Amino acid sequence: xxxxxxxxxxxxxxxxxxxxxxxxxxxxxxxxxxxxxxxxxxxxxxxxxxxxxxxxxxxxxxxxxxxxxxxxxxxxxxxxxxxxxxxxxxxxxxxxxxxxxxxxxxxxxxxxxxxxxxxxxxxxxxxxxxxxxxxxxxxxxxxxxxxxxxxxxxxxxxxxxxxxxxxxxxxxxxxxxxxxxxxxxxxxxxxxxxxxxxxxxxxxxxxxxxxxxxxxxxxxxxxxxxxxxxxxxxxxxxxxxxxxxxxxxxxxxxxxxxxxxxxxxxxxxxxxxxxxxxxxxxxxxxxxxxxxxxxxxxxxxxxxxxxxxxxxxxxxxxxxxxxxxxx
Amino acid sequence: xxxxxxxxxxxxxxxxxxxxxxxxxxxxxxxxxxxxxxxxxxxxxxxxxxxxxxxxxxxxxxxxxxxxxxxxxxxxxxxxxxxxxxxxxxxxxxxxxxxxxxxxxxxxxxxxxxxxxxxxxxxxxxxxxxxxxxxxxxxxxxxxxxxxxxxxxxxxxxxxxxxxxxxxxxxxxxxxxxxxxxxxxxxxxxxxxxxxxxxxxxxxxxxxxxxxxxxxxxxxxxxxxxxxxxxxxxxxxxxxxxxxxxxxxxxxxxxxxxxxxxxxxxxxxxxxxxxxxxxxxxxxxxxxxxxxxxxxxxxxxxxxxxxxxxxxxxxxxxxxxxxxxxxxxxxxxxxxxxxxxxxxxxxxxxxxxxxxxxxxxxxxxxxxxxxxxxxxxxxxxxxxxxxxxxxxxxxxxxxxxxxxxxxxxxxxxxxxxxxxxxxxxxxxxxxxxxxxxxxxxxxxxxxxxxxxxxxxxxxxxxxxxxxxxxxxxxxxxxxxxxxxxxxxxxxxxxxxxxxxxxxxxxxxxxxxxxxxxxxxxxxxxxxxxxxxxxxxxxxxxxxxxxxxxxxxxxxxxxxxxxxxxxxxxxxxxxxxxxxxxxxxxxxxxxxxxxxxxxxxxxxxxxxxxxxxxxxxxxxxxxxxxxxxxxxxxxxxxxxxxxxxxxxxxxxxxxxxxxxxxxxxxxxxxxxx
Ligand code: HEM
Ligand SMILES: [Cu+2]
Ligand SMILES: [Cu+2]
Numbered sequence: 001x002x003x004x005x006x007x008x009x010x011x012x013x014x015x016x017x018x019x020x021x022x023x024x025x026x027x028x029x030x031x032x033x034x035x036x037x038x039x040x041x042x043x044x045x046x047x048x049x050x051x052x053x054x055x056x057x058x059x060x061x062x063x064x065x066x067x068x069x070x071x072x073x074x075x076x077x078x079x080x081x082x083x084x085x086x087x088x089x090x091x092x093x094x095x096x097x098x099x100x101x102x103x104x105x106x107x108x109x110x111x112x113x114x115x116x117x118x119x120x121x122x123x124x125x126x127x128x129x130x131x132x133x134x135x136x137x138x139x140x141x142x143x144x145x146x147x148x149x150x151x152x153x154x155x156x157x158x159x160x161x162x163x164x165x166x167x168x169x170x171x172x173x174x175x176x177x178x179x180x181x182x183x184x185x186x187x188x189x190x191x192x193x194x195x196x197x198x199x200x201x202x203x204x205x206x207x208x209x210x211x212x213x214x215x216x217x218x219x220x221x222x223x224x225x226x227x228x229x230x231x232x233x234x235x236x237x238x239x240x241x242x243x244x245x246x247x248x249x250x251x252x253x254x255x256x257x258x259x260x261x262x263x264x265x266x267x268x269x270x271x272x273x274x275x276x277x278x279x280x281x282x283x284x285x286x287x288x289x290x291x292x293x294x295x296x297x298x299x300x301x302x303x304x305x306x307x308x309x310x311x312x313x314x315x316x317x318x319x320x321x322x323x324x325x326x327x
Numbered sequence: 328x329x330x331x332x333x334x335x336x337x338x339x340x341x342x343x344x345x346x347x348x349x350x351x352x353x354x355x356x357x358x359x360x361x362x363x364x365x366x367x368x369x370x371x372x373x374x375x376x377x378x379x380x381x382x383x384x385x386x387x388x389x390x391x392x393x394x395x396x397x398x399x400x401x402x403x404x405x406x407x408x409x410x411x412x413x414x415x416x417x418x419x420x421x422x423x424x425x426x427x428x429x430x431x432x433x434x435x436x437x438x439x440x441x442x443x444x445x446x447x448x449x450x451x452x453x454x455x456x457x458x459x460x461x462x463x464x465x466x467x468x469x470x471x472x473x474x475x476x477x478x479x480x481x482x483x484x485x486x487x488x489x490x491x492x493x494x495x496x497x498x499x500x501x502x503x504x505x506x507x508x509x510x511x512x513x514x515x516x517x518x519x520x521x522x523x524x525x526x527x528x529x530x531x532x533x534x535x536x537x538x539x540x541x542x543x544x545x546x547x548x549x550x551x552x553x554x555x556x557x558x559x560x561x562x563x564x565x566x567x568x569x570x571x572x573x574x575x576x577x578x579x580x581x582x583x584x585x586x587x588x589x590x591x592x593x594x595x596x597x598x599x600x601x602x603x604x605x606x607x608x609x610x611x612x613x614x615x616x617x618x619x620x621x622x623x624x625x626x627x628x629x630x631x632x633x634x635x636x637x638x639x640x641x642x643x644x645x646x647x648x649x650x651x652x653x654x655x656x657x658x659x660x661x662x663x664x665x666x667x668x669x670x671x672x673x674x675x676x677x678x679x680x681x682x683x684x685x686x687x688x689x690x691x692x693x694x695x696x697x698x699x700x701x702x703x704x705x706x707x708x709x710x711x712x713x714x715x716x717x718x719x720x721x722x723x724x725x726x727x728x729x730x731x732x733x734x735x736x737x738x739x740x741x742x743x744x745x746x747x748x749x750x751x752x753x754x755x756x757x758x759x760x761x762x763x764x765x766x767x768x769x770x771x772x773x774x775x776x777x778x779x780x781x782x783x784x785x786x787x788x789x790x791x792x793x794x795x796x797x798x799x800x801x802x803x804x805x806x807x808x809x810x811x812x813x814x815x816x817x818x819x820x821x822x823x824x825x826x827x828x829x830x831x832x833x834x835x836x837x838x839x840x841x842x843x844x845x846x847x848x849x850x851x852x853x854x855x856x857x858x859x860x861x862x863x864x865x866x867x868x869x870x871x872x873x874x875x876x877x878x879x880x881x882x883x884x885x886x887x888x889x890x891x892x893x894x895x896x897x898x899x900x901x902x903x904x905x906x907x908x909x910x911x912x913x914x915x916x917x918x919x920x921x922x923x924x925x926x927x928x929x930x931x932x933x934x935x936x937x938x939x940x941x942x943x944x945x946x947x948x949x950x951x952x953x954x955x956x957x958x959x960x961x962x963x964x965x966x967x968x969x970x971x972x973x974x975x976x977x978x979x980x981x982x983x984x985x986x987x988x989x990x991x992x993x994x995x996x997x998x999x
Pocket of ligand 3: 718722
């Protein structure tokens with residue numbers, strides 16, 4: 001049997017003796033009924049979602065990038081709802097209407113039932129248009145200033161429009177995050193405090209394994225790789241505290257690697273930063289000078305590996321034994 | 328018109344020569360290679376390798392100062408696998424050939440012992456795979472229960488963090504290994520030759536090898552628990568991998584071993600499908616499941632080498648102190664991620680396509696309609712296979728690697744949902760004005776469609792970079808791939824088992840229990856995993872043992888449902904044991920009235936599959952076409968022709984003329 005595709009199949013179907021005028025009428029009514037149910041349900045559910053659920057979608061609108069993610073999510077849901085309703089309504093309809101226990105005529109086989117060229121081309125066209133739209137939309141949303149809050153590597157191309165950007169270094173290590181403020185003398189602390197309304201550049205790096213800096217309510221996520229500076233931007237809008245979690249499995253205490261950060265007003269931030277800078281001045285002197293990456297410490301939480309002042313081919317016993325000079 | 332097999336090219340009997348030498352049977356049944364010897368071989372091999380490792384590199388300890396020598400562990404595992412293979416007899420043939428000897432002839436066997444041997448019958452290998460895959464699945468399932476137990480409470484711990492992380496890694500890895508073969512292993516091997524009208528596989532020994540190395544992989548990955556587990560989850564990310572203790576070696580060797588099996592299975596099935604189709608089995612008549620297996624084979628053979636390379640680098644970093652993944656020494660922590668996902672993304676389609684194929688294959692039988700858009704379905708699966716090599720970096724959107732390439736990977740990822748979506752074009756089109764019978768397989772088909780829709784659409788959410796910023800690495804991703812793999816592949820697998828077990832074992836599964844299994848499975852699957860989308864969206868990362876207290880309700884719903892989901896598996900086991908052994912009911916030859924070639928055989932299927940190589944007339948989907956030709960000329964009446972619909976008209980057991988009665992039949996024993 002060769003499938004005489006290319007639309008020919010549609011007209012060829014009349015070759016079957018069953019092709020009287022009865023089935024086409026019924027077919028049309030099934031199709032229109034399905035279409036009507038789909039249209040009505042989608043027209044009800046979509047606005048309901050957008051009005052009642054849309055504004056409450058996590059992670060909320062604490063920052064520019066979080067708001068962007070919520071907007072994207074809502075657009076995707078609004079498009080997904082009609083698709084899901086379409087498939088599920090069709091399946092439910094088929095189960096109810098076309099079940100064998102209901103009796104009814106034997107299904108018709110033949111080329112028409114196996115290959116409806118029009119349906120196939122319209123399916124492919126519709127899904128292609130939808131998908132290309134989504135790719136275009138996602139790209140547009142990504143290449144905004146600040147690049148959607150994701151990690152952009154050491155040389156970000158989607159940067160904030162504002163020229164006052166506050167750099168904060170996030171150092172992932174087993175199993176905590178520490179934060180360095182290079183514009184305030186490079187002090188290092190376990191507290192993350194950020195000012196409201198200021199563009200922030202998180203420089204994320206790691207001292208050991210891969211971690212992932214996830215400032216949940218800020219809509220920021222960037223992997224922390226050793227010897228790698230991964231930059232992510234955001235601008236906090238709302239005051240309050242937010243959660244930071246490690247989002248890449250980094251060993252046994254990965255689940256405990258979290259802390260809270262705070263968005264405060266710009267003035268409060270200045271005060272906090274200057275006080276902390278003074279309070280930590282003695283410690284800061286002992287730190288390696290600020291850099292975008294650091295060589296891992298052989299005495300890190302897990303003993304480290306390949307300390308950089310030790311010949312890797314030397315006796316194993318020296319591994320982790322002495323503190324190497326900082327690189 | 329039946330054709331004489333001796334005159335048809337490519338239809339020779341397997342192992343023509345050794346057949347008339349039954350005298351070659353050496354020693355007792357129990358001395359010949361079987362699984363018991365494989366276990367002995369594995370233990371001896373492990374001890375030997377371990378001893379050797381200590382000799383050549385005694386002072387090496389893994390970085391965590393556990394006292395483990397991971398050179399010894401790696402060599403122990405490798406020698407153990409070799410010992411396992413030697414014990415089962417996998418090496419006999421190649422070694423004999425290597426030294427220029429004629430290998431000992433295969434010994435015919437029909438008893439139950441053949442299931443514990445290195446056989447050359449694809450149906451035996453299929454059953455072995457079935458038991459193997461179910462063993463993987465239930466082991467992984469028990470570990471999943473443990474994970475959900477820990478997550479019952481946000482702060483109270485049942486397991487310590489090290490045990491918990493070991494359980495999580497073990498669960499994920501076992502399940503992913505299982506899923507690479509879940510459908511292709513049991514059903515792909517069992518059905519492919521029957522569906523294409525062949526008596527054998529292209530490489531029967533390679534096929535058996537793929538199973539026995541797969542089973543060795545199970546032992547290797549389990550051994551991780553003995554070495555303290557591994558802390559990386561199934562993705563094995565590198566700097567953590569490099570510092571981890573001995574369990575990591577099991578992970579690396581285990582994945583390598585499974586990978587070798589995947590490549591072997593892929594080659595064998597692809598060669599079989601391409602070269603062993605019966606006369607008349609043109610590409611436009613090949614059953615859609617075979618298309619799915621073929622597309623999967625392309626992925627198995629082309630993507631898995633990347634995993635092998637990555638695993639090999641990892642082993643070298645850990646034992647020989649190379650620096651593939653060590654940044655301070657010129658390596659890169661991105662390298663593992665790239666290599667792993669370059670394999671990993673095609674792998675997710677290794678786990679999806681066989682399920683698609685199976686669902687599309689079974690659907691026409693229960694709708695009594697032709698498969699809708701057959702060509703689109705086949706082309707779509709090939710398209711998915713091709714595209715899946717171009718999307719891997721969507722797993723690395725936030726990693727800082729190639730950030731400016733993210734729009735491209737967003738585009739390719741979203742493009743792949745077009746051919747993936749053909750699943751729905753085909754299934755919905757086939758449902759149109761059908762006459763649906765709700766037997767257990769059909770319920771699983773509909774369940775799979777329901778679940779996979781959610782899984783696929785959430786995939787599109789993940790491919791949108793701004794949304795991925797929130798959900799990457801969270802339970803949302805976890806729910807996404809459980810919807811696609813468990814909701815898709817495992818639903819298809821169970822549907823396929825209810826559908827094909829009557830042919831595979833000759834015994835019908837209990838209908839009532841099957842339907843109970845479906846409903847509990849469907850409901851508790853959704854109750855387990857749907858809340859996890861919300862949990863992820865609300866900020867819970869994967870693989871954590873502590874979470875925000877406000878997420879406890881959702882987590883508890885998931886945990887309780889997970890336990891009930893586990894109970895649902897028990898229904899299957901009870902059904903299986905009851906229907907196959909305790910109270911077996913003989914199944915008719917073609918209980919579902921399928922037109923498929925695989926159903927036109929007597930039950931149990933003789934070892935030679937077809938007494939004559941069939942001449943194929945058409946694709947097997949001409950339902951509802953009274954005048955259509957039978958699917959193939961088998962040299963006798965086919966069991967069902969297109970016009971026949973009612974159950975009563977199906978051929979009952981024993982009605983088929985036994986092939987042994989025909990005088991031109993060669994009643995030779997099975998070749999093993
Ligand atoms: C419509 C098609 C699909 C799309 C667009 C899609 C998209 C994605 C994306 C973008 C991710 C990365 C998420 C992240 O880590 O941030 C992902 C993860 C994943 N997907 Fe899909 N997916 C699709 C279908 C499938 C199928 C069919 C399977 C398997 C049968 C699957 C299995 C997985 C797995 C296992 C992961 C996560 C692996 C891990 O991080 O451990 N996906 N998917
Ligand atoms: Cu971490
Ligand atoms: Cu992927």
